Each structure stands twice: as structure tokens, then as C-alpha cells.
Amino acid sequence: MAHLELTPKDNISSFRKLAIGSWKTAYDPTVYGTMTLRMEKALAYIEAFRQKTGIRLTVTHLVAKAMAEALRRCPEANAILRFNKIYLRKRITISMLVVQTDGGKVDLSSAKVDDAEQKSLRDIATEMELAFQRVRERKDSMMEKGKGTVQKVPYPLLNLFTWLMSFFMYTLNWDMRWAGMPHDAFGSAILTNIGSLGLDTAYVPLVPYSRVPILIAPGAVKDAPVVENGQVVPGKVMNINATFDHRFIDGLHAAILSKTLRELLEDPFAHFDPLDEVPAQKDAPTPLAVAG
Numbered sequence: 001m002a003h004l005e006l007t008p009k010d011n012i013s014s015f016r017k018l019a020i021g022s023w024k025t026a027y028d029p030t031v032y033g034t035m036t037l038r039m040e041k042a043l044a045y046i047e048a049f050r051q052k053t054g055i056r057l058t059v060t061h062l063v064a065k066a067m068a069e070a071l072r073r074c075p076e077a078n079a080i081l082r083f084n085k086i087y088l089r090k091r092i093t094i095s096m097l098v099v100q101t102d103g104g105k106v107d108l109s110s111a112k113v114d115d116a117e118q119k120s121l122r123d124i125a126t127e128m129e130l131a132f133q134r135v136r137e138r139k140d141s142m143m144e145k146g147k148g149t150v151q152k153v154p155y156p157l158l159n160l161f162t163w164l165m166s167f168f169m170y171t172l173n174w175d176m177r178w179a180g181m182p183h184d185a186f187g188s189a190i191l192t193n194i195g196s197l198g199l200d201t202a203y204v205p206l207v208p209y210s211r212v213p214i215l216i217a218p219g220a221v222k223d224a225p226v227v228e229n230g231q232v233v234p235g236k237v238m239n240i241n242a243t244f245d246h247r248f249i250d251g252l253h254a255a256i257l258s259k260t261l262r263e264l265l266e267d268p269f270a271h272f273d274p275l276d277e278v279p280a281q282k283d284a285p286t287p288l289a290v291a292g
């Protein structure tokens with residue numbers, strides 16, 4: 001069984017081949033960008049959703065769903081490199097970084113939602129919360145097994161170990177669960193909510209061994225002056241900060257992704273779960289809580 005379901009991309013442009021040949025690793029082809037969004041309608045949608053369902057929907061859920069839709073619209077950005085050839089992923093998986101603080105030490109892990117573009121916000125919120133709980137309570141056996149494997153690696157061999165794991169899982173596309181490595185732990189894109197730390201802007205570095213070419217970091221929602229009909233008025237805004245691997249994601253792809261995020265997040269009532277179709281609170285499960 002392969003580690004990922006992939007299909008090779010044909011008809012690569014000469015520019016893309018030069019880009020692949022110019023950069024050998026994900027350390028150097030990094031592009032950063034920030035987009036500021038109006039958030040009044042998103043906050044209103046979140047409150048209406050919570051009131052009706054009892055589920056604590058957050059900005060993190062909205063961004064995760066919007067990012068999944070953006071990758072659906074721009075499948076060329078949902079890809080990895082193998083032997084310097086672009087391979088498109090057949091599934092859209094969004095992962096979110098989770099902080100573990102038990103045992104007197106701080107650790108960082110990830111929780112993911114597979115096929116996120118096919119799921120409703122209600123499904124994403126529920127699945128994300130359950131995944132967060134498993135990670136924080138260390139009940140994700142495969143993830144914990146993988147961490148245990150890493151802990152056993154001597155420090156002088158860490159660089160070689162991470163390179164080998166990345167080579168086996170992504171370049172060779174081997175399923176390494178037998179060795180304690182989780183299946184596709186980081187997915188198509190990584191989402192980390194820096195707003196929960198009180199930050200507006202921060203750029204997350206690409207992590208070479210994960211082979212994830214897109215990292216999205218939504219900041220805190222804040223009050224700011226905005227212009228409406230030529231007048232300056234108070235508003236709610238949020239920065240979405242992004243990091244891209246320029247070897248196979250360029251301005252065209254970034255434009256599609258950013259346009260989709262703006263379209264969905266600035267007009268959520270038109271693009272997310274219709275509230276008149278969402279089951280009311282009496283049919284909802286116990287309210288969930290997700291940082292965000």
C-alpha cells in the first residue's frame with residue numbers, strides 16, 4: 001500500500017522545470033505573503049452558527065474549510081515533489097498544529113481532517129475537536145508511536161533520520177506505519193492559528209521533512225479603521241499570513257488561493273453551511289471547544 005494516493009503531473013512548463021532545478025530543498029524557495037480580510041460577517045456567522053447548533057464554531061474552522069475549497073479550485077497547489085517531478089495529491093487534507101502541555105513540558109503535534117473539501121463546517125468542527133482531544137490526551141496511538149521513535153534517535157543522527165523518513169514516505173511513497181511513522185500526518189496544507197497567541201502577523205517556516213508546500217497562519221481579529229463608500233469607519237479585520245514553496249506554487253496559484261479565502265471568509269452566509277439547513281441545537285451533540 002502506498003503512503004499517498006498520487007498521480008504524476010504532465011506538461012510541465014520550462015519555467016517550472018527551471019524552478020525545480022534551481023532549488024534543491026524547501027529551505028530556500030520560500031515566498032511569504034499577508035492578506036487582510038474584513039471579518040464582521042464572519043463573526044456574525046460564527047455567532048449565528050453557535051446559537052443554532054450549540055457547537056463552538058471558530059475562525060480556525062472557517063479558514064480550514066476555506067483553504068480546502070481553495071485547493072479544490074486550484075488542484076495544482078495540492079502537490080508534492082518526488083524525484084524533482086510534481087505529483088498531484090488525490091485527496092485534500094488540512095492539518096492543524098496542536099500544543100500539548102501535559103507532563104510538565106510543551107510539545108507540538110498535528111491533527112488533520114481528510115477530504116475537508118467534501119465536509120460541512122459542522123463535520124469539520126466535530127472532527128477537528130475529536131482529533132484535538134485525541135492528540136492532547138495522547139490517545140492518537142500512531143502519532144505517539146512516531147514521537148516515541150523520534151525520541152530514540154541520537155542527536156547526531158537527527159538530520160539523517162528526518163531526511164530518510166521524508167525520502168521513504170514521500171520520495172519513495174512508502175507506507176511507514178510499520179516503523180511508527182503516521183500516515184500523511186501533515187497533509188496538503190498546515191494551519192496554525194497565531195491569533196490565539198495574540199499575534200497579528202507571523203510567518204511560519206516551511207518544514208522540509210513534511211513536504212507541505214503551504215502554511216497558513218491566521219492572526220487575531222482586531223478593531224481597525226476601514227473605508228466604506230469613501231468614508232473611514234470602525235471595522236473588524238484579520239491578517240492571514242501564508243508561506244509557499246515557490247518551486248511549484250507561484251503567483252497564479254497564490255492568486256486563486258487568496259481570492260477563494262477572501263470570497264468565502266468575507267461572505268460566509270453565501271458560501272458556508274446554510275443556517276436554515278443546519279440542525280438546531282436540540283439535535284446537536286455536546287458543545288465542542290476548539291482554540292481559534
